Amino acid sequence: MKILFYDTKSYDRESFEACLQNFPGITIEYTKSDLDPRTAALAEGFDAVCAFVSSDVGTQTLEILHARGIRLLLMRCAGFNNVDLETTGKYGIRVMRVPGYSPEAVAEHAMALALASNRRLYKAYNKVRENDFSLSGLMGFNFYQKTAGIIGTGKIGAAMCRICRGFGMKVIAYDVYENQSLKDFVEYVPLDQLLSDSDVISLHCPLMDSTYHMINIDTIRKMKDGVILVNTSRGALVKTDDLIEGIRMHKFAGVGLDVYEEETNNVFEDRSDEILEHSTTARLLSFPNVMITSHQGFFTREALEAIASTTLQNAMDFLAGKESPNDVKS
Numbered sequence: 434m435k436i437l438f439y440d441t442k443s444y445d446r447e448s449f450e451a452c453l454q455n456f457p458g459i460t461i462e463y464t465k466s467d468l469d470p471r472t473a474a475l476a477e478g479f480d481a482v483c484a485f486v487s488s489d490v491g492t493q494t495l496e497i498l499h500a501r502g503i504r505l506l507l508m509r510c511a512g513f514n515n516v517d518l519e520t521t522g523k524y525g526i527r528v529m530r531v532p533g534y535s536p537e538a539v540a541e542h543a544m545a546l547a548l549a550s551n552r553r554l555y556k557a558y559n560k561v562r563e564n565d566f567s568l569s570g571l572m573g574f575n576f577y578q579k580t581a582g583i584i585g586t587g588k589i590g591a592a593m594c595r596i597c598r599g600f601g602m603k604v605i606a607y608d609v610y611e612n613q614s615l616k617d618f619v620e621y622v623p624l625d626q627l628l629s630d631s632d633v634i635s636l637h638c639p640l641m642d643s644t645y646h647m648i649n650i651d652t653i654r655k656m657k658d659g660v661i662l663v664n665t666s667r668g669a670l671v672k673t674d675d676l677i678e679g680i681r682m683h684k685f686a687g688v689g690l691d692v693y694e695e696e697t698n699n700v701f702e703d704r705s706d707e708i709l710e711h712s713t714t715a716r717l718l719s720f721p722n723v724m725i726t727s728h729q730g731f732f733t734r735e736a737l738e739a740i741a742s743t744t745l746q747n748a749m750d751f752l753a754g755k756e757s758p759n760d761v762k763s
């Protein structure tokens with residue numbers, strides 16, 4: 434099977450090449466171009482294409498892929514909202530994805546953001562580099578015996594609960610469904626109680642109509658003064674203007690964000706200039722107690738290995754004509 438791999442980054446190529454030796458019979462050609470109607474014709478002579486959340490897999494692209502004989506679309510990510518499933522169904526193009534790769538990668542990054550903003554590590558790092566060894570402005574608080582409030586206890590939220598327990602924290606959670614695997618050490622509480630009782634709040638629920646802007650000025654007012662807020666989930670869970678108002682009200686000891694409202698779909702792109710051009714993100718960066726990273730929560734060796742091996746296993750299942758839980762139904 435010949436796969437054309439779109440939107441290739443050097444780390445994608447490394448992880449897929451390392452994995453490929455376990456999948457004889459599959460070859461991959463890599464292109465830096467992302468998949469869209471202008472680049473779909475490159476797939477001539479291939480059996481499958483591998484695409485990502487940033488790819489445009491809409492009707493026009495799929496028509497071109499179908500005309501070039503493509504029968505398999507391998508999404509190397511969990512999301513597939515950029516794929517026109519009606520058209521894949523119409524042309525019999527099978528769509529497969531990687532539903533979960535490394536929840537611990539994201540949860541560990543969430544804890545890193547909480548710790549770094551609590552102890553002002555970014556400020557400490559810069560001060561010492563400037564030969565300033567004073568401790569002013571660096572005081573934090575112990576996490577030990579404090580309360581962690583986890584919103585959303587699916588795969589990543591559950592991993593975050595386990596990490597917080599390891600720190601000796603009391604762990605409370607809010608979710609629309611209770612995760613039974615956590616029942617020994619997590620207490621489920623109503624959202625308002627989580628907001629008012631937590632010293633560290635970490636968001637791990639998906640972005641949906643019901644969760645859009647769930648952190649807004651009303652919910653922020655219900656939080657404890659001096660709380661730490663972490664968002665590694667989706668930017669629009671937080672209403673940025675209200676967050677800025679909350680920061681101005683000195684509500685937060687620290688805010689750690691891996692995602693932000695102005696983010697584009699291109700989560701793998703180098704967006705350093707873009708961030709600075711964006712107004713509310715730049716406003717957030719102007720506060721000394723805010724730390725922002727660039728949607729890197731998933732970005733560990735283990736997660737990339739899992740993405741590569743699952744994607745290639747998906748291709749093998751296709752070749753063997755086997756059904757898979759990773760199939761995206763049209």
Ligand code: NAD
Pocket residue numbers: 533536539584585586587588589590607608609610637638639640643644665666667691692728729730731732
């Ligand atoms: P998951 O589906 O395993 O868990 C989501 C949980 O949220 C579920 O338990 C669900 O019941 C809960 N939920 C749904 N609606 C809710 C609501 N209104 N209030 C509270 N909880 C609610 O998903 P996951 O794999 O744990 O991923 C969580 C999120 O992390 C994803 O939606 C994605 O946005 C984000 N993510 C970020 C990165 C990153 O690199 N920063 C990487 C992967 C995923």
